[in-house]
Amino acid sequence: xxxxxxxxxxxxxxxxxxxxxxxxxxxxxxxxxxxxxxxxxxxxxxxxxxxxxxxxxxxxxxxxxxxxxxxxxxxxxxxxxxxxxxxxxxxxxxxxxxxxxxxxx
Amino acid sequence: xxxxxxxxxxxxxxxxxxxxxxxxxxxxxxxxxxxxxxxxxxxxxxxxxxxxxxxxxxxxxxxxxxxxxxxxxxxxxxxxxxxxxxxxxxxxxxxxxxxxxxxxx
Numbered sequence: 001x002x003x004x005x006x007x008x009x010x011x012x013x014x015x016x017x018x019x020x021x022x023x024x025x026x027x028x029x030x031x032x033x034x035x036x037x038x039x040x041x042x043x044x045x046x047x048x049x050x051x052x053x054x055x056x057x058x059x060x061x062x063x064x065x066x067x068x069x070x071x072x073x074x075x076x077x078x079x080x081x082x083x084x085x086x087x088x089x090x091x092x093x094x095x096x097x098x099x100x101x102x103x104x105x
Numbered sequence: 106x107x108x109x110x111x112x113x114x115x116x117x118x119x120x121x122x123x124x125x126x127x128x129x130x131x132x133x134x135x136x137x138x139x140x141x142x143x144x145x146x147x148x149x150x151x152x153x154x155x156x157x158x159x160x161x162x163x164x165x166x167x168x169x170x171x172x173x174x175x176x177x178x179x180x181x182x183x184x185x186x187x188x189x190x191x192x193x194x195x196x197x198x199x200x201x202x203x204x205x206x207x208x209x210x
Contacts, residue, residue, distance in 0.1 A: 002121045002158060002196050012200050014117060014162055016107045016152050020210070047121050049154040053107060055162065057119055063203075089209045091107050095117050095200035098168075104194045105125070 003045035003059060005102045010044060011060040014093040018053060019086055026086045029078050040069045059097070066094060108150035108164060110207045115149060116165040119198040123158060124191055131191045134183050145174045164202070171199060 019026070037043055037058060042065025048056040060066050069075060082090075124131070142148055142163060147170025153161040165171045174180060187195075 002123060002194055005196065012117075012119060012198065014119065014202075016162070018107060047158060047160060049156050049158045049160040051154050051156065053152060053154045055152060055154040055160040057121075057160065057162075083208055083210075087208060087210065089107055089207075091110065091205065091207045093117065093202045093205040095202045097119075097198050097200045100196065100198040102194075102196045103188055103192060105188075105192065 001047065003047055005100055006044055006059065006097070008097045008099055010097050011063060011066060012095045012097050013058045013060065013066055014095060015056045015058070015090065016053060016092075017056075017090040018088045020088045022085050024085070025081070029081065033075060033078055036072065036074060037069060040072070041065055042068070063094065106152065108152055110205055111149055111164065111202070113202045113204055115202050116168060116171060117200045117202050118163045118165065118171055119200060120161045120163070120195065121158060121197075122161075122195040123193045125193045127190050129190070130186070134186065138180060138183055141177065141179060142174060145177070146170055147173070168199065 034046060037046065042061035044059035044061060046056065046058045048054065060069075139151060142151065147166035149164040149166060151161065151163045153159065165174075
């Protein structure tokens with residue numbers, strides 16, 4: 001799913017990942033985290049794609065919303081599990097969206 | 106490929122796409138655009154993934170570099186072809202990367 005135009009400025013978290021082969025519990029936790037993220041104050045939407053690399057971009061009203069979500073206990077536990085088991089490598093970038101352009105055929 | 110840590114602030118262009126079924130010439134053009142982007146002043150790197158949705162994130166030194174690349178003639182032609190043939194929908198977001206965190210096992 002592509003998230004339609006929002007009104008800048010707002011925030012994006014670009015989370016790029018390479019997974020290990022030990023994916024026991026990964027899918028359930030990823031789905032649970034998406035469900036939980038949607039319930040957070042300031043959550044605007046999410047986009048993801050995966051082939052060799054996974055890219056998940058979540059969109060937020062402001063940095064405060066992102067930091068609140070980061071501190072969520074269940075999310076913190078999921079991240080620790082991720083570092084222990086599921087992720088070979090990841091990079092997380094917090095960005096301010098300044099402009100956007102959309103196209104629909 | 107995941108792009109290693111860079112030094113914020115810098116810029117990210119998040120390009121999310123849904124393709125049509127008419128992909129004649131798409132792959133060659135996408136590869137050519139990546140080759141060409143790498144030659145631009147201010148280019149820092151690129152990440153992409155695709156399943157139902159494609160997400161390409163390119164990273165740039167500043168907004169000026171992004172606008173210069175946007176105005177590149179070959180890139181402009183490729184965008185027009187994209188809107189005519191390959192893209193059912195896309196969203197392009199220009200963002201300032203303010204913070205980042207990396208993890209490698």
